Amino acid sequence: MTTTAQAERPAVRKSPPGATRGPRRRTGRLHRVGLPYLLLLPALLLELLVHLVPMVIGIVMSLKELTQFYIRDWGTAPWSALDNYKVSVDFDAPVGEALLHSFLVTIAFTVLSVGLCWLIGTAAAVFMQDSFRGRGLLRALFLVPYALPVYAAVITWVFMFQHDNGLVNHVLHDQLGLTDKPSFWLIGDNSFIALLTVSVWKGWPFDFLIVMAGLQNIPGELYEAAALDGAGLWQQTRRITLPSLRPVNQVLVLVLFLWTFNDFNTPFVLFGRTAPEAADLISVHIYQASFVTWNFGTGSAMSVLLLLFLLLVTGGYLALTSRGRRKAS
Numbered sequence: 001m002t003t004t005a006q007a008e009r010p011a012v013r014k015s016p017p018g019a020t021r022g023p024r025r026r027t028g029r030l031h032r033v034g035l036p037y038l039l040l041l042p043a044l045l046l047e048l049l050v051h052l053v054p055m056v057i058g059i060v061m062s063l064k065e066l067t068q069f070y071i072r073d074w075g076t077a078p079w080s081a082l083d084n085y086k087v088s089v090d091f092d093a094p095v096g097e098a099l100l101h102s103f104l105v106t107i108a109f110t111v112l113s114v115g116l117c118w119l120i121g122t123a124a125a126v127f128m129q130d131s132f133r134g135r136g137l138l139r140a141l142f143l144v145p146y147a148l149p150v151y152a153a154v155i156t157w158v159f160m161f162q163h164d165n166g167l168v169n170h171v172l173h174d175q176l177g178l179t180d181k182p183s184f185w186l187i188g189d190n191s192f193i194a195l196l197t198v199s200v201w202k203g204w205p206f207d208f209l210i211v212m213a214g215l216q217n218i219p220g221e222l223y224e225a226a227a228l229d230g231a232g233l234w235q236q237t238r239r240i241t242l243p244s245l246r247p248v249n250q251v252l253v254l255v256l257f258l259w260t261f262n263d264f265n266t267p268f269v270l271f272g273r274t275a276p277e278a279a280d281l282i283s284v285h286i287y288q289a290s291f292v293t294w295n296f297g298t299g300s301a302m303s304v305l306l307l308l309f310l311l312l313v314t315g316g317y318l319a320l321t322s323r324g325r326r327k328a329s
Helices: 002-008 021-062 083-089 094-127 135-142 148-161 167-175 188-215 220-228 234-242 246-261 267-272 281-292 297-328
Strands: none
Touching: 002 220, 021 297, 083 094, 083 220, 083 297, 094 188, 094 281, 135 188, 135 246, 148 188, 148 267, 188 267, 220 234, 234 246, 234 297, 246 297, 267 281
Protein backbone atom coordinates (compact mmCIF):
# COMPACT_ATOMS: atom_id res chain seq x y z
CA MET A 1 0.00 0.00 0.00
CA THR A 2 2.70 2.43 0.90
CA THR A 3 4.58 1.65 -2.24
CA THR A 4 1.49 2.17 -4.42
CA ALA A 5 0.65 5.50 -2.78
CA GLN A 6 4.14 6.78 -3.30
CA ALA A 7 4.03 5.68 -6.92
CA GLU A 8 0.70 7.46 -7.57
CA ARG A 9 1.89 10.72 -5.94
CA PRO A 10 2.91 13.19 -8.69
CA ALA A 11 6.55 14.11 -8.88
CA VAL A 12 7.38 17.62 -7.75
CA ARG A 13 9.65 19.42 -10.16
CA LYS A 14 12.29 21.51 -8.48
CA SER A 15 13.19 24.75 -10.17
CA PRO A 16 16.87 25.37 -10.71
CA PRO A 17 18.60 27.56 -8.17
CA GLY A 18 18.23 31.30 -8.85
CA ALA A 19 15.38 30.86 -11.37
CA THR A 20 12.96 32.95 -9.29
CA ARG A 21 15.68 35.32 -8.15
CA GLY A 22 16.75 36.32 -11.64
CA PRO A 23 14.13 39.03 -12.28
CA ARG A 24 14.56 40.33 -8.76
CA ARG A 25 18.31 40.56 -9.22
CA ARG A 26 17.87 42.32 -12.53
CA THR A 27 15.39 44.75 -10.99
CA GLY A 28 17.73 45.45 -8.07
CA ARG A 29 20.64 45.98 -10.43
CA LEU A 30 18.63 48.40 -12.56
CA HIS A 31 17.55 50.18 -9.40
CA ARG A 32 21.12 50.59 -8.23
CA VAL A 33 22.32 51.77 -11.63
CA GLY A 34 19.41 54.11 -12.31
CA LEU A 35 19.10 55.65 -8.86
CA PRO A 36 22.15 57.98 -9.19
CA TYR A 37 20.84 59.31 -12.52
CA LEU A 38 17.39 59.76 -11.01
CA LEU A 39 18.85 61.77 -8.17
CA LEU A 40 20.83 63.90 -10.64
CA LEU A 41 17.77 64.57 -12.79
CA PRO A 42 16.52 67.67 -10.85
CA ALA A 43 19.98 69.27 -11.00
CA LEU A 44 20.24 68.51 -14.73
CA LEU A 45 16.83 70.04 -15.37
CA LEU A 46 17.76 73.18 -13.41
CA GLU A 47 21.06 73.39 -15.29
CA LEU A 48 19.13 73.10 -18.54
CA LEU A 49 16.71 75.87 -17.58
CA VAL A 50 19.21 78.24 -15.95
CA HIS A 51 22.21 77.92 -18.27
CA LEU A 52 21.70 75.92 -21.45
CA VAL A 53 18.39 77.40 -22.57
CA PRO A 54 19.54 81.05 -22.13
CA MET A 55 22.79 80.12 -23.87
CA VAL A 56 20.93 78.83 -26.92
CA ILE A 57 18.66 81.89 -26.91
CA GLY A 58 21.74 84.14 -26.72
CA ILE A 59 23.28 82.41 -29.74
CA VAL A 60 20.04 82.89 -31.69
CA MET A 61 19.91 86.58 -30.66
CA SER A 62 23.49 87.07 -31.85
CA LEU A 63 22.37 86.08 -35.36
CA LYS A 64 19.59 88.68 -35.45
CA GLU A 65 19.52 92.43 -36.00
CA LEU A 66 17.97 92.91 -32.58
CA THR A 67 17.73 96.57 -31.62
CA GLN A 68 15.32 98.62 -29.51
CA PHE A 69 12.77 98.51 -32.32
CA TYR A 70 12.25 94.77 -31.87
CA ILE A 71 12.37 94.48 -28.07
CA ARG A 72 8.60 93.97 -27.76
CA ASP A 73 8.69 90.98 -30.12
CA TRP A 74 12.32 90.00 -30.68
CA GLY A 75 11.36 86.94 -32.71
CA THR A 76 10.35 89.20 -35.61
CA ALA A 77 13.81 90.80 -35.81
CA PRO A 78 15.48 90.18 -39.20
CA TRP A 79 18.33 87.73 -39.44
CA SER A 80 21.77 89.27 -39.79
CA ALA A 81 23.80 86.04 -40.09
CA LEU A 82 27.36 86.77 -38.91
CA ASP A 83 27.20 90.56 -39.28
CA ASN A 84 27.19 91.12 -35.52
CA TYR A 85 30.33 89.02 -35.16
CA LYS A 86 32.03 90.89 -38.01
CA VAL A 87 31.27 94.22 -36.35
CA SER A 88 32.59 92.95 -33.00
CA VAL A 89 35.92 91.72 -34.36
CA ASP A 90 36.50 94.62 -36.77
CA PHE A 91 39.20 96.28 -34.66
CA ASP A 92 39.56 99.19 -37.09
CA ALA A 93 35.96 100.25 -36.46
CA PRO A 94 34.86 101.99 -33.22
CA VAL A 95 32.87 99.02 -31.89
CA GLY A 96 35.64 96.49 -32.41
CA GLU A 97 38.33 98.88 -31.19
CA ALA A 98 36.41 99.49 -27.95
CA LEU A 99 35.86 95.75 -27.48
CA LEU A 100 39.58 95.02 -28.00
CA HIS A 101 40.52 97.69 -25.46
CA SER A 102 38.06 96.24 -22.96
CA PHE A 103 39.43 92.74 -23.58
CA LEU A 104 43.03 93.85 -22.96
CA VAL A 105 42.02 95.70 -19.78
CA THR A 106 40.22 92.58 -18.57
CA ILE A 107 43.26 90.39 -19.30
CA ALA A 108 45.57 92.71 -17.33
CA PHE A 109 43.08 93.00 -14.48
CA THR A 110 42.54 89.23 -14.30
CA VAL A 111 46.24 88.34 -14.34
CA LEU A 112 47.10 90.86 -11.62
CA SER A 113 44.09 90.03 -9.46
CA VAL A 114 44.54 86.25 -9.63
CA GLY A 115 48.29 86.52 -9.06
CA LEU A 116 47.93 88.80 -6.02
CA CYS A 117 45.07 86.75 -4.56
CA TRP A 118 47.10 83.56 -4.88
CA LEU A 119 50.24 85.14 -3.45
CA ILE A 120 48.55 86.76 -0.45
CA GLY A 121 46.28 83.79 0.27
CA THR A 122 49.07 81.23 0.05
CA ALA A 123 51.41 83.30 2.22
CA ALA A 124 48.69 83.75 4.86
CA ALA A 125 47.83 80.03 4.82
CA VAL A 126 51.47 79.03 5.26
CA PHE A 127 51.83 81.55 8.08
CA MET A 128 48.71 80.20 9.81
CA GLN A 129 49.88 76.59 9.57
CA ASP A 130 51.74 76.70 12.89
CA SER A 131 49.80 76.88 16.16
CA PHE A 132 50.00 80.10 18.16
CA ARG A 133 47.78 82.07 20.49
CA GLY A 134 44.99 83.89 18.70
CA ARG A 135 45.19 81.85 15.50
CA GLY A 136 41.45 81.12 15.50
CA LEU A 137 40.55 84.80 15.85
CA LEU A 138 42.97 85.72 13.08
CA ARG A 139 41.46 83.10 10.78
CA ALA A 140 38.01 84.52 11.40
CA LEU A 141 39.23 88.05 10.62
CA PHE A 142 40.88 86.87 7.40
CA LEU A 143 37.60 85.38 6.18
CA VAL A 144 35.51 88.50 6.82
CA PRO A 145 35.95 89.96 3.29
CA TYR A 146 34.85 86.66 1.75
CA ALA A 147 31.85 86.33 4.09
CA LEU A 148 30.53 89.84 3.46
CA PRO A 149 27.92 90.30 0.71
CA VAL A 150 29.47 91.71 -2.45
CA TYR A 151 27.25 94.76 -2.61
CA ALA A 152 27.80 95.72 1.02
CA ALA A 153 31.57 95.31 0.70
CA VAL A 154 31.91 97.24 -2.57
CA ILE A 155 29.63 100.07 -1.45
CA THR A 156 31.84 100.45 1.62
CA TRP A 157 34.84 100.82 -0.67
CA VAL A 158 32.93 103.43 -2.72
CA PHE A 159 32.68 105.62 0.36
CA MET A 160 36.33 104.97 1.20
CA PHE A 161 37.43 106.05 -2.30
CA GLN A 162 35.56 109.36 -2.21
CA HIS A 163 37.67 112.34 -3.27
CA ASP A 164 36.84 114.83 -0.51
CA ASN A 165 36.01 112.79 2.59
CA GLY A 166 37.14 109.26 1.75
CA LEU A 167 39.29 107.24 4.11
CA VAL A 168 41.86 106.36 1.44
CA ASN A 169 42.69 110.00 0.64
CA HIS A 170 42.58 110.87 4.32
CA VAL A 171 45.26 108.26 5.12
CA LEU A 172 47.45 108.71 2.03
CA HIS A 173 47.29 112.50 1.79
CA ASP A 174 46.40 113.90 5.22
CA GLN A 175 48.06 111.36 7.51
CA LEU A 176 51.02 109.95 5.55
CA GLY A 177 51.58 112.75 3.03
CA LEU A 178 52.30 110.32 0.18
CA THR A 179 50.34 112.36 -2.39
CA ASP A 180 50.50 116.05 -3.26
CA LYS A 181 46.72 116.36 -3.38
CA PRO A 182 43.69 114.09 -2.90
CA SER A 183 43.35 111.66 -5.78
CA PHE A 184 40.31 110.73 -7.83
CA TRP A 185 39.97 106.97 -7.44
CA LEU A 186 36.66 106.30 -9.16
CA ILE A 187 37.47 108.14 -12.42
CA GLY A 188 40.52 108.35 -14.65
CA ASP A 189 43.53 106.06 -14.60
CA ASN A 190 43.33 105.47 -10.84
CA SER A 191 40.06 103.61 -11.34
CA PHE A 192 42.01 100.54 -12.45
CA ILE A 193 43.96 100.58 -9.17
CA ALA A 194 40.75 101.01 -7.19
CA LEU A 195 39.08 98.11 -9.01
CA LEU A 196 42.13 95.88 -8.53
CA THR A 197 42.31 96.73 -4.82
CA VAL A 198 38.68 95.82 -4.20
CA SER A 199 38.95 92.61 -6.24
CA VAL A 200 42.05 91.42 -4.36
CA TRP A 201 40.60 92.43 -0.98
CA LYS A 202 37.47 90.35 -1.43
CA GLY A 203 39.12 87.50 -3.39
CA TRP A 204 42.24 86.49 -1.47
CA PRO A 205 40.37 84.94 1.53
CA PHE A 206 38.96 82.28 -0.81
CA ASP A 207 42.49 81.34 -1.85
CA PHE A 208 43.50 81.37 1.81
CA LEU A 209 40.65 79.02 2.71
CA ILE A 210 41.37 76.51 -0.08
CA VAL A 211 45.15 76.47 0.45
CA MET A 212 44.72 76.13 4.21
CA ALA A 213 42.51 73.08 3.62
CA GLY A 214 45.09 71.62 1.23
CA LEU A 215 47.86 72.06 3.80
CA GLN A 216 46.04 69.71 6.16
CA ASN A 217 46.84 66.79 3.83
CA ILE A 218 50.61 67.33 3.96
CA PRO A 219 52.21 65.05 6.59
CA GLY A 220 53.97 66.91 9.36
CA GLU A 221 56.81 64.39 9.29
CA LEU A 222 58.04 65.91 6.03
CA TYR A 223 58.56 69.29 7.68
CA GLU A 224 60.22 67.66 10.72
CA ALA A 225 62.64 65.75 8.50
CA ALA A 226 63.39 68.88 6.49
CA ALA A 227 64.02 70.87 9.67
CA LEU A 228 66.44 68.21 10.89
CA ASP A 229 68.28 68.49 7.59
CA GLY A 230 68.65 72.22 8.15
CA ALA A 231 65.99 73.45 5.70
CA GLY A 232 64.54 76.86 6.49
CA LEU A 233 61.01 78.16 5.94
CA TRP A 234 61.64 79.20 2.35
CA GLN A 235 63.24 75.86 1.43
CA GLN A 236 60.40 73.94 3.11
CA THR A 237 57.85 76.01 1.23
CA ARG A 238 59.62 75.57 -2.11
CA ARG A 239 60.48 71.89 -1.74
CA ILE A 240 57.50 70.54 0.22
CA THR A 241 54.56 72.92 0.40
CA LEU A 242 54.28 74.11 -3.20
CA PRO A 243 54.82 70.68 -4.86
CA SER A 244 52.28 69.10 -2.49
CA LEU A 245 49.74 71.84 -3.24
CA ARG A 246 50.10 71.53 -7.02
CA PRO A 247 46.79 69.65 -7.59
CA VAL A 248 44.95 72.15 -5.37
CA ASN A 249 46.54 75.17 -7.05
CA GLN A 250 45.74 73.90 -10.53
CA VAL A 251 42.01 73.89 -9.81
CA LEU A 252 42.19 77.03 -7.66
CA VAL A 253 43.89 79.17 -10.32
CA LEU A 254 41.34 78.10 -12.95
CA VAL A 255 38.38 78.92 -10.69
CA LEU A 256 39.86 82.31 -9.74
CA PHE A 257 40.54 83.09 -13.40
CA LEU A 258 36.96 82.33 -14.48
CA TRP A 259 35.43 84.21 -11.55
CA THR A 260 37.62 87.27 -12.03
CA PHE A 261 37.32 87.42 -15.82
CA ASN A 262 33.51 87.28 -15.60
CA ASP A 263 33.22 89.59 -12.60
CA PHE A 264 30.37 92.03 -13.14
CA ASN A 265 29.18 92.96 -9.65
CA THR A 266 32.41 94.61 -8.50
CA PRO A 267 32.87 97.12 -11.36
CA PHE A 268 29.14 97.74 -11.69
CA VAL A 269 28.68 98.64 -8.01
CA LEU A 270 31.99 100.51 -7.87
CA PHE A 271 31.54 102.69 -10.96
CA GLY A 272 27.90 102.43 -11.98
CA ARG A 273 26.49 101.67 -15.41
CA THR A 274 29.36 103.38 -17.26
CA ALA A 275 32.83 102.34 -16.13
CA PRO A 276 35.88 104.54 -16.76
CA GLU A 277 38.00 103.68 -19.77
CA ALA A 278 40.86 102.44 -17.60
CA ALA A 279 38.55 100.00 -15.78
CA ASP A 280 36.28 99.02 -18.65
CA LEU A 281 36.00 95.29 -18.03
CA ILE A 282 34.46 93.19 -20.75
CA SER A 283 31.51 92.14 -18.60
CA VAL A 284 30.45 95.77 -18.10
CA HIS A 285 31.28 96.55 -21.74
CA ILE A 286 28.87 93.86 -22.95
CA TYR A 287 26.25 95.15 -20.54
CA GLN A 288 26.63 98.66 -21.99
CA ALA A 289 26.45 97.33 -25.55
CA SER A 290 23.23 95.48 -24.73
CA PHE A 291 21.28 97.54 -22.20
CA VAL A 292 22.63 101.07 -22.71
CA THR A 293 22.83 101.28 -26.52
CA TRP A 294 19.95 98.76 -26.90
CA ASN A 295 21.84 96.70 -29.47
CA PHE A 296 21.16 93.24 -28.13
CA GLY A 297 22.35 91.50 -31.28
CA THR A 298 25.86 92.92 -31.02
CA GLY A 299 25.91 92.39 -27.24
CA SER A 300 24.89 88.74 -27.69
CA ALA A 301 27.63 88.27 -30.30
CA MET A 302 30.18 89.66 -27.84
CA SER A 303 28.90 87.28 -25.17
CA VAL A 304 29.27 84.29 -27.49
CA LEU A 305 32.81 85.37 -28.38
CA LEU A 306 33.61 85.67 -24.67
CA LEU A 307 32.20 82.18 -24.06
CA LEU A 308 34.33 80.72 -26.85
CA PHE A 309 37.43 82.41 -25.48
CA LEU A 310 36.84 81.06 -21.98
CA LEU A 311 36.17 77.56 -23.31
CA LEU A 312 39.40 77.73 -25.33
CA VAL A 313 41.44 78.92 -22.34
CA THR A 314 39.87 76.35 -20.02
CA GLY A 315 40.46 73.49 -22.45
CA GLY A 316 44.08 74.50 -23.05
CA TYR A 317 44.74 74.95 -19.35
CA LEU A 318 43.26 71.55 -18.48
CA ALA A 319 45.26 69.90 -21.27
CA LEU A 320 48.52 71.47 -20.04
CA THR A 321 47.91 70.62 -16.38
CA SER A 322 46.87 67.04 -17.14
CA ARG A 323 49.99 66.56 -19.26
CA GLY A 324 52.08 67.92 -16.38
CA ARG A 325 50.44 65.48 -13.94
CA ARG A 326 51.17 62.55 -16.26
CA LYS A 327 54.82 63.58 -16.55
CA ALA A 328 55.10 64.00 -12.79
CA SER A 329 53.61 60.58 -12.15
